[in-house]
Amino acid sequence: MIEVTHLTKRYGKHTAVDDISFTVEDGCIYGLLGPNGAGKSTTMNILTGYLSATDGTVKIDGHDIVEEPAAAKACIGYLPEQPPLYQDMTVTEYLLFVAELKGVRKKAERRTAVEKVCARAGLQGMEPRLIRNLSKGYRQRVGIAAALLGSPKVIILDEPTVGLDPAQMIEIRSLIHDLGKTHTVILSSHILSEVQTVCDRVLIIAKGKLIAQGTPEELAGKLAAKGTISATAQGGREAVLAAAAKVPGLSDLRVTAEKGGEVSFTAVSEAGTDLRGALSLALAKANCPVLTLSAESMSLEDVFLQLTEHPEEKEEA
Ligand SMILES: Nc1ncnc2c1ncn2[C@@H]1O[C@H](COP(=O)(O)OP(=O)(O)OP(=O)(O)O)[C@@H](O)[C@H]1O
Numbered sequence: 001m002i003e004v005t006h007l008t009k010r011y012g013k014h015t016a017v018d019d020i021s022f023t024v025e026d027g028c029i030y031g032l033l034g035p036n037g038a039g040k041s042t043t044m045n046i047l048t049g050y051l052s053a054t055d056g057t058v059k060i061d062g063h064d065i066v067e068e069p070a071a072a073k074a075c076i077g078y079l080p081e082q083p084p085l086y087q088d089m090t091v092t093e094y095l096l097f098v099a100e101l102k103g104v105r106k107k108a109e110r111r112t113a114v115e116k117v118c119a120r121a122g123l124q125g126m127e128p129r130l131i132r133n134l135s136k137g138y139r140q141r142v143g144i145a146a147a148l149l150g151s152p153k154v155i156i157l158d159e160p161t162v163g164l165d166p167a168q169m170i171e172i173r174s175l176i177h178d179l180g181k182t183h184t185v186i187l188s189s190h191i192l193s194e195v196q197t198v199c200d201r202v203l204i205i206a207k208g209k210l211i212a213q214g215t216p217e218e219l220a221g222k223l224a225a226k227g228t229i230s231a232t233a234q235g236g237r238e239a240v241l242a243a244a245a246k247v248p249g250l251s252d253l254r255v256t257a258e259k260g261g262e263v264s265f266t267a268v269s270e271a272g273t274d275l276r277g278a279l280s281l282a283l284a285k286a287n288c289p290v291l292t293l294s295a296e297s298m299s300l301e302d303v304f305l306q307l308t309e310h311p312e313e314k315e316e317a
Contacts, residue, residue, distance in 0.1 A: 001026045001075075001154060001184050002047065007056035009042050009208075016042045018208035019056070024154075029180040031195030032188040034205035035308050040188035041081055043205070044158050047186070048078040061153060077147030077183075081158040083139070087132035091123060091142055094131060095149065102150035113149055121145035122175060137168030144175065155179055157187040161194060173198050192304050196220070206308035229275060229295045230256075232264040235288035240265065243286035247278045262291065269295070 002024035009017040017039045024030055032040045045051040047058055049065050049072060058065040063072035086094055092114060099110040118127055121141045126134065131142060140160060147155050160176065161169045176198055179185055189195050195202050196216045204212040204219070212219060229250070233240045237255060240263040244253055249270045257264040269275045280290050 001061055002186075003057075003059040004043075004047070005057045005059075007043065007046060007058065008054050009039075009046060009051065010054045015208050017046070017053075020205070020208075020210045021056075022203055022210060022213060024184060024186060025201075026153075026184055027180075028200040029176065029185040029187070029198060031199035031202045032186065032205060033190070033192065033195045033202055033304075034188075035190050038190075038205045038308065039208040040190075040205055041158055044078075044156055044186070044188060045080075048076055048156055049073050050078075050080075074150065075153045077150065077152035077155045079140070079143045079147045079155075079157045079160060081162070083143035083146070085131050085139060085142060088130065090128050090130055091118070091134070091145075092127045094142065095145055098146045099149045104150065114145075117145040117148040120148055120179075122171070135168070137164055137171060140164065140168075140172055141175070144172075144179075148179075152183075154184045154186065157185065159188055159190070161189070161191075169194075204304070204308070211308070227269045227274075227295055229267045229269055229279060229293070230264070231267075231279060231283075231290060231294075232257075232262055232292040233283045233288040233290050234262055235283075235286070236261075237263050239286055240283065240288050243282045243288055244279060247275055247282050249273055250275050250279065263288075264292075 005021050007017055007020045008015065020043065032043065034040050042051065046053050047065070049069050052066070060072040060075045063075070065072040089097065095114040095117065096110050099113050104110045104113055118124060121144045123138070123141050123145055126138055131139060134142065144157070144160070147157070157176065161172050164172060173194065176185060176187060187198070199216065202213065202216055202219055203210055237258055241253055241255070244250060244265065244267060250267045251270070252268040253265055255263060255265045274295060276293050276295050280293055283290050
């Protein structure tokens with residue numbers, strides 16, 4: 001449904017999106033996950049044709065967003081991070097206006113379309129209310145209803161739950177889940193648990209780069225596979241590190257303290273393996289008696305933070 005190839009966006013010297021490629025399949029909910037400033041909004045603004053890319057291509061249902069903008073945009077309904085809602089209009093007035101902008105010609109058709117999207121977005125009973133008097137949750141629903149007008153195949157939602165209270169978040173997530181039954185949905189979020197619960201597939205973006213993608217289960221497997229080992233051994237720094245480096249599956253050795261012939265260090269172990277025994281043996285063989293040794297597994301949240309703070313470590317993920 002969507003093909004993004006080598007997408008790059010530079011603002012002056014700053015590269016906000018850095019050579020990203022991915023494919024979006026029909027009928028799935030995709031989550032663009034990354035910390036603030038990762039490049040999510042920029043990517044979405046390019047997908048929806050609001051921004052031009054510095055390099056790369058975007059095809060929506062076979063239509064290039066630059067060469068055939070009208071055909072490509074007709075496939076997309078977009079809820080920007082700050083939806084342009086007219087506060088002094090009622091819900092119905094605003095949605096009729098958007099329907100007209102989207103080219104629904106006949107008045108009766110606009111009415112029917114607005115009734116339909118109001119029902120779909122859970123806005124029944126809110127139609128005569130002024131937008132300015134709605135809660136943030138209901139304003140998001142109006143934005144989503146507006147995105148649904150024109151029957152687009154793809155719905156793109158930029159941080160749809162940001163600023164909502166927990167109850168509203170749950171309601172909007174359930175609405176998105178429901179939309180996923182009839183549309184291809186792409187949403188952005190900086191909340192790991194949100195994309196894990198709502199999305200079928202996740203793309204993790206950090207510092208403009210795509211650092212991991214897969215189903216939430218695949219990513220949880222990859223991300224949570226790591227553990228950290230902390231140890232202190234007697235001996236010289238070089239002998240201790242050389243012995244530890246020989247243990248297969250142990251990486252990222254870091255010395256944390258060194259004094260009086262004792263070296264403390266941490267290391268990362270892969271794929272849910274417990275490498276304490278192997279490390280202890282390797283150090284003993286190198287004549288470096290082990291004084292302390294402990295292992296901890298990193299939470300998914302920890303690994304996500306580590307990955308997005310140090311995207312260069314993506315290969316290890
Ligand atoms: N118009 C602009 N001019 C210059 N730099 C920009 C512009 N828009 C965004 N940036 C920068 O590009 C980077 C990516 O921004 P973007 O808004 O796409 O990130 P994001 O992941 O959506 O974050 P947030 O959730 O905070 O919106 C950031 O460093 C941001 O400061």
